[in-house]
Amino acid sequence: MSGLRRALLALAVLAFLCGAATVPIILGSNHEDSRGLLVALTLSTGWGFAFTGLYAWARRPDSKIGPLMTAIGFTFFCQGFAAANNPVLFAIGTVGSTLPYGILIHLLVSFPSGRLEGQRAKLTVGLGYLVTGPLQLIWAVLTDPGTKSDCTNCPENPVLVSGYEGVAEAIVVFQVVAGIAAILLGLWILVSNWRQSPASERRALTPVVVTGGIAFAILVVQLILVQFGLPTAVKDVIYAAVVTIFACLPFAFLIGLLRSRLGHAEEVSTALSAENAELTAELEAKVAELRASRHRIVEAGYAERRRVERDLHDGAQQRLMALTMNLRLARDKVDAEPAMAAELLDEALVELGEATAELRELARGIHPVVLSDRGLQAAIGGLAERSPVPVEVLETPAERLPAPVESATYFVVAEALTNVARYAEASGATVRVARRNGAVEVEIRDDGIGGADPATGTGLRGLEDRVAALDGELSVESPAGAGTRVEARIPCG
Amino acid sequence: MEDNRPVSKSVLIVDDHPSFRASARRMLEASGYAVVGEAADGEAAIAAVGALAPDLVLLDVQLPDLSGFEVASRLAALGDGRPAVVLTSSRDRAEYGGEVEDSPVRGFIPKAELSGSRLAELTG
Numbered sequence: 001m002s003g004l005r006r007a008l009l010a011l012a013v014l015a016f017l018c019g020a021a022t023v024p025i026i027l028g029s030n031h032e033d034s035r036g037l038l039v040a041l042t043l044s045t046g047w048g049f050a051f052t053g054l055y056a057w058a059r060r061p062d063s064k065i066g067p068l069m070t071a072i073g074f075t076f077f078c079q080g081f082a083a084a085n086n087p088v089l090f091a092i093g094t095v096g097s098t099l100p101y102g103i104l105i106h107l108l109v110s111f112p113s114g115r116l117e118g119q120r121a122k123l124t125v126g127l128g129y130l131v132t133g134p135l136q137l138i139w140a141v142l143t144d145p146g147t148k149s150d151c152t153n154c155p156e157n158p159v160l161v162s163g164y165e166g167v168a169e170a171i172v173v174f175q176v177v178a179g180i181a182a183i184l185l186g187l188w189i190l191v192s193n194w195r196q197s198p199a200s201e202r203r204a205l206t207p208v209v210v211t212g213g214i215a216f217a218i219l220v221v222q223l224i225l226v227q228f229g230l231p232t233a234v235k236d237v238i239y240a241a242v243v244t245i246f247a248c249l250p251f252a253f254l255i256g257l258l259r260s261r262l263g264h265a266e267e268v269s270t271a272l273s274a275e276n277a278e279l280t281a282e283l284e285a286k287v288a289e290l291r292a293s294r295h296r297i298v299e300a301g302y303a304e305r306r307r308v309e310r311d312l313h314d315g316a317q318q319r320l321m322a323l324t325m326n327l328r329l330a331r332d333k334v335d336a337e338p339a340m341a342a343e344l345l346d347e348a349l350v351e352l353g354e355a356t357a358e359l360r361e362l363a364r365g366i367h368p369v370v371l372s373d374r375g376l377q378a379a380i381g382g383l384a385e386r387s388p389v390p391v392e393v394l395e396t397p398a399e400r401l402p403a404p405v406e407s408a409t410y411f412v413v414a415e416a417l418t419n420v421a422r423y424a425e426a427s428g429a430t431v432r433v434a435r436r437n438g439a440v441e442v443e444i445r446d447d448g449i450g451g452a453d454p455a456t457g458t459g460l461r462g463l464e465d466r467v468a469a470l471d472g473e474l475s476v477e478s479p480a481g482a483g484t485r486v487e488a489r490i491p492c493g
Numbered sequence: 494m495e496d497n498r499p500v501s502k503s504v505l506i507v508d509d510h511p512s513f514r515a516s517a518r519r520m521l522e523a524s525g526y527a528v529v530g531e532a533a534d535g536e537a538a539i540a541a542v543g544a545l546a547p548d549l550v551l552l553d554v555q556l557p558d559l560s561g562f563e564v565a566s567r568l569a570a571l572g573d574g575r576p577a578v579v580l581t582s583s584r585d586r587a588e589y590g591g592e593v594e595d596s597p598v599r600g601f602i603p604k605a606e607l608s609g610s611r612l613a614e615l616t617g
Binding site (some may be wrong): 313314316318319320321322323325326328329332333344351 | 512513515516517519520522551555583584603604607608
């Protein structure tokens, strides 16, 4: 058991003993008229607040609500002590009997957070404590109970400072007026808080607003009517109402507090649901992107095969057809027109050379042999050499990288340089490939016209997919008139 | 292949590859044909037939705008005076299914086998 739990348990035992102690005191009182009602009021309210307060304290140790409720419970036993025939107990009871109402105002105004929000709340609570604490003490010191019509059998005041009855009377008037003002202010704040609260918090405030509102209203009525010296029967009815409503109050606070926990749980649950929905949407977007990217990769594969077929058909195959016809014609002419046959053979050799070059270029487009044989440095050097736009290779990694990374890097550079030559109208370009922090960073810059849009070109989009397949990223910056910068970052362990 | 008229030797070569057109021209001229024109696509071919009235059209199947089959159909619709058409392609005849047989043409010669004698076999 924790230290706090032990202390709270000790306080619970103490509260029980204090409450129990008030019973014989009240019942043996020779100056209290409504002894039964006072026992009921003291025990139901004192024990009610003390035990529910200690429970709330244990459940929410970080909140002031539990300690405030417990304090109300303990100070409420002073109502019982005020019935004592013993002068000291009577004096203690009289001084402390109003204090629970001050604490109650504090509790109502700060419920359910336990904090006093704003000047208005602080002033209200301050006024409540002033009336029920220091002023009550001063009044008790200055008042001789023997002079009071309703307290003729009361014990002597052991700390009486006599001769200030007028001051004491003034204090009482001020207490009544200021007390009513504090209560009304407290009610106002409570209702305002309720109206401004979200639905989840209203659930916590409603039982307290209803019960507290009724309790305060009855208290105000009692405060006012007591000044007129009412008959005992009327006083008893009001007293019974006070007993009933005050007995309900601690439970209203406890229900409110538990509901606020529930409300908090609902808020957490709502927040979690929202977060969950957000994550699900994010995941769905990722899946959709992945599906689209996979679709594009497959499409790109087909498109690439179509391109290879078309390149072969339009290029090398046509040259080989022409070559065949020239050779056949040369064969037919070799006897009759040897000069023409020789000319045809020369043309055939040129066709053959061009067909071979086209096949080599095509093969390089499918997979550059120099890349697998000699690595990125040599392959990118070759790209730079063949580029019609002057290209300066600033940096390339000397060491070999994983084949898929080398391949993706090569094609990023190749596609970017092709675009530079086709569209950029650049006078020069630079290529930088560096291995940093577990990734290959590729950058191709040119000084051309800019304005490239990766969304419109299949080449860059295809590269984006190729790079993304390796968990990499590709970005293109191409402001109009300020050149183009293609950057890729490909993780490579 | 319903067109069996005898043909003379004026030829229009229709192909989008200049190297093939040049080789075919040389081949056909060496075989005694008179190559009266060349066209690089289907529309140009139809226009050239109207302008040059060749006896024979050597027509590539794969053209940039129209297919050779479409061009052959439109030429067949010209009625009297329409040229005999022979299709050619770098692909095999089998790759076109029954399209060659269904076309109003004299026949099909793979480009690799093109010669004056093959053309003469088909066109009489």
